[in-house]
Amino acid sequence: xxxxxxxxxxxxxxxxxxxxxxxxxxxxxxxxxxxxxxxxxxxxxxxxxxxxxxxxxxxxxxxxxxxxxxxxxxxxxxxxxxxxxxxxxxxxxxxxxxxxxxxxxxxxxxxxxxxxxxxxxxxxxxxxxxxxxxxxxxxxxxxxxxxxxxxxxxxxxxxxxxxxxxxxxxxxxxxxxxxxxxxxxxxxxxxxxxxxxxxxxxxxxxxxxxxxxxxxxxxxxxxxxxxxxxxxxxxxxxxxxxx
Amino acid sequence: xxxxxxxxxxxxxxxxxxxxxxxxxxxxxxxxxxxxxxxxxxxxxxxxxxxxxxxxxxxxxxxxxxxxxxxxxxxxxxxxxxxxxxxxxxxxxxxxxxxxxxxxxxxxxxxxxxxxxxxxxxxxxxxxxxxxxxxxxxxxxxxxxxxxxxxxxxxxxx
Numbered sequence: 453x454x455x456x457x458x459x460x461x462x463x464x465x466x467x468x469x470x471x472x473x474x475x476x477x478x479x480x481x482x483x484x485x486x487x488x489x490x491x492x493x494x495x496x497x498x499x500x501x502x503x504x505x506x507x508x509x510x511x512x513x514x515x516x517x518x519x520x521x522x523x524x525x526x527x528x529x530x531x532x533x534x535x536x537x538x539x540x541x542x543x544x545x546x547x548x549x550x551x552x553x554x555x556x557x558x559x560x561x562x563x564x565x566x567x568x569x570x571x572x573x574x575x576x577x578x579x580x581x582x583x584x585x586x587x588x589x590x591x592x593x594x595x596x597x598x599x600x601x602x603x604x605x606x607x608x609x610x611x612x613x614x615x616x617x618x619x620x621x622x623x624x625x626x627x628x629x630x631x632x633x634x635x636x637x638x639x640x641x642x643x644x645x646x647x648x649x650x651x652x653x654x655x656x657x658x659x660x661x662x663x664x665x666x667x668x669x670x671x672x673x674x675x676x677x678x679x680x681x682x683x684x685x686x687x688x689x690x691x692x693x694x695x
Numbered sequence: 696x697x698x699x700x701x702x703x704x705x706x707x708x709x710x711x712x713x714x715x716x717x718x719x720x721x722x723x724x725x726x727x728x729x730x731x732x733x734x735x736x737x738x739x740x741x742x743x744x745x746x747x748x749x750x751x752x753x754x755x756x757x758x759x760x761x762x763x764x765x766x767x768x769x770x771x772x773x774x775x776x777x778x779x780x781x782x783x784x785x786x787x788x789x790x791x792x793x794x795x796x797x798x799x800x801x802x803x804x805x806x807x808x809x810x811x812x813x814x815x816x817x818x819x820x821x822x823x824x825x826x827x828x829x830x831x832x833x834x835x836x837x838x839x840x841x842x843x844x845x846x847x848x849x850x851x852x853x
């Protein structure tokens with residue numbers, strides 16, 4: 453019962469955000485028409501082009517469930533042809549990492565830019581997508597070593613934790629992503645989407661005598677330099693002119 | 696009608712979503728510390744009459760000052776003993792039979808990050824060891840740094 457309320461709250465919040473932003477975008481609309489042939493019966497139909505803006509609602513939900521995480525992400529895409537969309541996500545994340553001997557916090561902003569390819573053939577006036585996407589991601593963040601204990605390898609002497617926080621800022625990370633996702637139009641111009649992505653880190657800055665454990669937009673950084681992520685989005689397609 | 700159908704789908708998605716949240720954030724890949732961490736100080740016992748030979752010390756009991764024993768009444772020709780990483784010195788007591796000697800070991804602690812699961816290790820530099828002389832004749836420092844356990848750091852001649 454609580455989860456549904458949270459759900460509805462965030463959808464309403466997302467719609468409020470989108471409407472406010474949508475209004476500002478109205479002067480920059482580009483409207484297109486599209487005609488396709490279905491089987492032997494050429495049926496010309498118009499499909500929606502325009503700018504779609506939304507929020508990743510999985511991040512605020514995760515923030516509520518996981519006390520070590522907080523984040524917010526805005527997603528957008530823009531249809532540039534029948535199958536191709538230009539897409540971007542921008543957001544901010546903060547995560548605490550607690551390991552056996554270190555406690556650290558990473559926080560910062562990120563942006564992902566790329567394209568989605570819709571492989572789903574919509575019937576007539578449906579606007580659903582099953583897509584494959586590619587992204588280039590960039591993050592600018594800081595990491596703080598909150599506390600650490602020397603791993604002495606013995607129990608004869610107590611290892612006293614060092615609690616003086618040390619922050620290094622201006623850290624950057626670059627990575628690429630492949631994603632698969634689904635977007636469904638559930639109501640007039642309102643879309644719900646879910647996607648999963650596989651990320652490959654290209655380069656990440658580490659603080660001196662430490663290591664970056666989490667990069668915003670990328671998630672946890674392991675020795676493998678790869679990671680996974682997902683979105684659960686609600687978006688609104690900015691209204692277009694019908695002909 | 697269409698809205699109801701899609702809301703049902705969303706409910707199913709949110710269950711799948713919660714599972715994915717738990718799974719992807721529960722996976723820890725670098726879970727085990729397999730790298731070497733803080734090295735112990737390696738001592739070798741040698742024959743004062745024949746300095747190039749090792750000579751096991753009999754009835755050896757070793758304990759850091761004010762703490763429990765590391766070994767009790769053993770015959771050993773070498774041993775690895777831990778140094779206190781939160782101090783700049785450690786005092787060890789060595790009793791061989793009835794005689795007790797103390798070695799005060801001075802050092803500087805260098806903290807070095809190893810890995811996510813291992814954290815930080817200590818390496819020791821500016822090593823200086825000073826013994827008392829009941830059963831220990833003299834000691835020889837083979838190095839002023841303790842960076843690993845690949846070789847003895849101090850030789851004790853008795």
